[in-house]
Amino acid sequence: MKMIIAIVQDKDSNRLSSEFIDHNIRATKLSSSGGFLRSGNTTFLIGIADERVDKVLEIIQQTSHQREQFMTPPVNLDNSLDSEAAFPVEVQVGGATVFVVPVEQFKQF
Amino acid sequence: MKMIIAIVQDKDSNRLSSEFIDHNIRATKLSSSGGFLRSGNTTFLIGIADERVDKVLEIIQQTSHQREQFMTPPVNLDNSLDSEAAFPVEVQVGGATVFVVPVEQFKQF
Amino acid sequence: MKMIIAIVQDKDSNRLSSEFIDHNIRATKLSSSGGFLRSGNTTFLIGIADERVDKVLEIIQQTSHQREQFMTPPVNLDNSLDSEAAFPVEVQVGGATVFVVPVEQFKQF
Numbered sequence: 001m002k003m004i005i006a007i008v009q010d011k012d013s014n015r016l017s018s019e020f021i022d023h024n025i026r027a028t029k030l031s032s033s034g035g036f037l038r039s040g041n042t043t044f045l046i047g048i049a050d051e052r053v054d055k056v057l058e059i060i061q062q063t064s065h066q067r068e069q070f071m072t073p074p075v076n077l078d079n080s081l082d083s084e085a086a087f088p089v090e091v092q093v094g095g096a097t098v099f100v101v102p103v104e105q106f107k108q109f
Numbered sequence: 110m111k112m113i114i115a116i117v118q119d120k121d122s123n124r125l126s127s128e129f130i131d132h133n134i135r136a137t138k139l140s141s142s143g144g145f146l147r148s149g150n151t152t153f154l155i156g157i158a159d160e161r162v163d164k165v166l167e168i169i170q171q172t173s174h175q176r177e178q179f180m181t182p183p184v185n186l187d188n189s190l191d192s193e194a195a196f197p198v199e200v201q202v203g204g205a206t207v208f209v210v211p212v213e214q215f216k217q218f
Numbered sequence: 219m220k221m222i223i224a225i226v227q228d229k230d231s232n233r234l235s236s237e238f239i240d241h242n243i244r245a246t247k248l249s250s251s252g253g254f255l256r257s258g259n260t261t262f263l264i265g266i267a268d269e270r271v272d273k274v275l276e277i278i279q280q281t282s283h284q285r286e287q288f289m290t291p292p293v294n295l296d297n298s299l300d301s302e303a304a305f306p307v308e309v310q311v312g313g314a315t316v317f318v319v320p321v322e323q324f325k326q327f
């Protein structure tokens with residue numbers, strides 16, 4: 001038995017919850033906030049048999065890995081500035097930090 | 110020293126907090142929400158000497174184990190349907206998921 | 219790699235966050251509440267290389283250790299009671315509870 005602690009961006013957390021349910025993986029969600037500038041994240045706590053750890057890591061990677069996304073920045077109301085600012089720009093979203101921790105006893109009452 | 114992480118239903122969390130205080134067990138509460146349909150749960154984080162782990166598990170089991178409870182379902186306003194629906198039914202409440210994790214260092218500052 | 223779980227009083231948590239950022243230590247904050255009477259605390263989750271564990275503990279100790287502070291109690295409106303009550307009194311603030319837990323795998327996606 002292992003405990004997996006996964007911290008993902010809020011925007012990925014619903015999709016990740018659904019994936020866990022699809023794959024019959026029990027996860028508890030803790031509301032958290034980021035160090036650095038990564039505000040708004042969710043911490044998942046997952047108890048899992050040793051032989052399913054790799055599957056859980058694979059699901060987290062597929063659902064929540066860091067990737068680029070095009071985003072239209074808010075329109076610049078001051079039209080003296082460079083008008084290019086309103087074109088879509090590429091931003092980084094997602095990303096997951098994952099710890100696998102040993103478990104000495106696991107009980108369900 | 111061990112760290113015990115216990116996830117219980119919200120409805121059992123106040124009683125469990127009181128038990129911990131009675132037995133001089135320090136516990137930190139994290140607000141959490143469930144995987145599956147177990148919405149509204151509380152995660153307790155407990156630091157405890159090795160020889161008291163069994164006592165903590167016993168308290169969690171006694172206070173928060175899964176059990177049946179009779180509940181009266183909301184009255185059915187549509188009286189064309191089976192009137193038996195308003196009789197008390199047995200539902201499952203409670204339940205605890207508990208991890209015991211090794212601790213390499215424990216400090217209080 | 220270790221996981222450090224540190225529980226500090228809310229009043230120390232912003233200063234501790236800033237220290238972690240200054241020292242390039244990634245920490246996730248979980249909102250928590252205390253056992254005993256220590257209401258309003260924050261749980262930090264920190265993933266850190268083995269050789270930096272002592273530095274993290276030192277930062278937590280310096281920023282959040284228990285100490286005395288002078289506080290002026292609320293003025294007693296009933297002036298028949300001892301007027302000394304309005305003088306500053308020494309109270310204990312701060313304090314940190316810290317666990318260092320082994321990590322078997324650490325991934326960033």
Ligand code: NI
Pocket residue numbers: 019022023
């Ligand atoms: Ni899938």
Ligand code: NI
Pocket residue numbers: 128131132
């Ligand atoms: Ni008792």
Ligand code: NI
Pocket residue numbers: 237240241
């Ligand atoms: Ni510093």
